[in-house]
Amino acid sequence: MTSRTLASILPALVTLLQEIPSTAAAATADPASQAAIVERKLHFLAWAYTVVWVILALYLVSLSVRLRRLSGALRRLRERLGL
Amino acid sequence: MPARGSAARLLEGLLLIAVALLVPLCLYVVFAIVPTEEKMGIVQRIFYFHVPSAFAAFLGVGLCALFSTLYLWRRERRYDRMAHASAELGVLFCTIVLITGPIWARPVWGVWWTGEVRLTSTLILWLIYVGYLLLRENALNRDQAARWAAVVGIIGAMDMPIIYKSVEWWRGLHPKVLRISGGGGLEPTMEKGLMLCTATFLLLFAYLLIQRSRLGRLQDEIEALTHAARSVAAPGAAPAPNGARP
Secondary structure (H helix, E strand, C coil): CCHHHHHHHHHHHHHHHHHCCECCCCCCCCHHHHHHHHHHHHHHHHHHHHHHHHHHHHHHHHHHHHHHHHHHHHHHHHHHHCC | CHHHHHHHHHHHHHHHHHHHHHHHHHHHHHHHHCCEECCCEHHHHHHHHHHHHHHHHHHHHHHHHHHHHHHHHHCCHHHHHHHHHHHHHHHHHHHHHHHHHHHHHHHHHCCCCCCCHHHHHHHHHHHHHHHHHHHHHHCCEHHHHHHHHHHHHHHHCCHHHHHHHHHHHCCCCCCCCCCCCCCCCCCHHHHHHHHHHHHHHHHHHHHHHHHHHHHHHHHHHHHHHHHHHHHHHCCCCCCCCCCECC
16 A cells, blocks of 8 residues: 555544544544544554455465365375375 | 364354455454554554554464363374364464564564563464464474474463563553543554454354364375275285375
8 A cells, every 4th residue: 555545544544533533532632633643543543454364365375275285295205105 | 074164164164254244344343443643643453453453463362272281191183183283374374473563563662572581482483373373383293293393382382471461560562452532441442453353353254264174184194095005005014093194
């Protein structure tokens, strides 16, 4: 994802998340600094979720590669033994 | 046997469909339904994948200890296979916990890592099970790998109660429960969101466990056939019933 795409998505996400009801009391700080804090935290949130999916995807790919390799090896072995 | 195989395939398919449907639902619930936590803000939403990953890691470690015990007692290869698969998944989910934790901690605590007991004991758990996997790779033969790994698997699981109870036994930064608007525990919507994500991660764990144990079965089958082929080629050769590595 390019930084330009990210830059266009982030403000929309910030707006969306600000619309979700919060358990916090009414905000007292000025809206601009609040938005900056939310955006900073959003970066961490995006990183965390990216890491989770990347790790799980890599594991799934590695598992699938290992399974395919072993299935192939077993098939070849059976053919060689005439089973 | 074929009926058992087709039942396993069906279960696997159902698990995959359930996970594929639940993951988008989880993301929708986490980002569009659950309220934002008052002190930490939106970054607290990491919680919905961090905590279920920890549960899945605990399940992996617990199953590894259980199957290791069964292996030492009964000496059946299938228990060793399941212990190995569970340990690998325990490491996978523990890795997610150890990466998402610091990403959550940095904006909330101001540091990536502290030396408090819950974090340190979780890191120790991860190191023990990485060691378990390395031990299996480097043992001289399959029997030795299985026996030694079973002992490590059982001893390693003793770290779990320490991790779980650490926030009660020692004071630290890691939260015990989230307090919303002065109340105790989780807000009901948050709790439902957490339960949904936990169920999804546990189903994903079950799907991966089936896949990973199939990998172990294939490895065993290849080893058995290779041994049979060697016996045919050179009758009277070393029996190697313990699966000595070539």
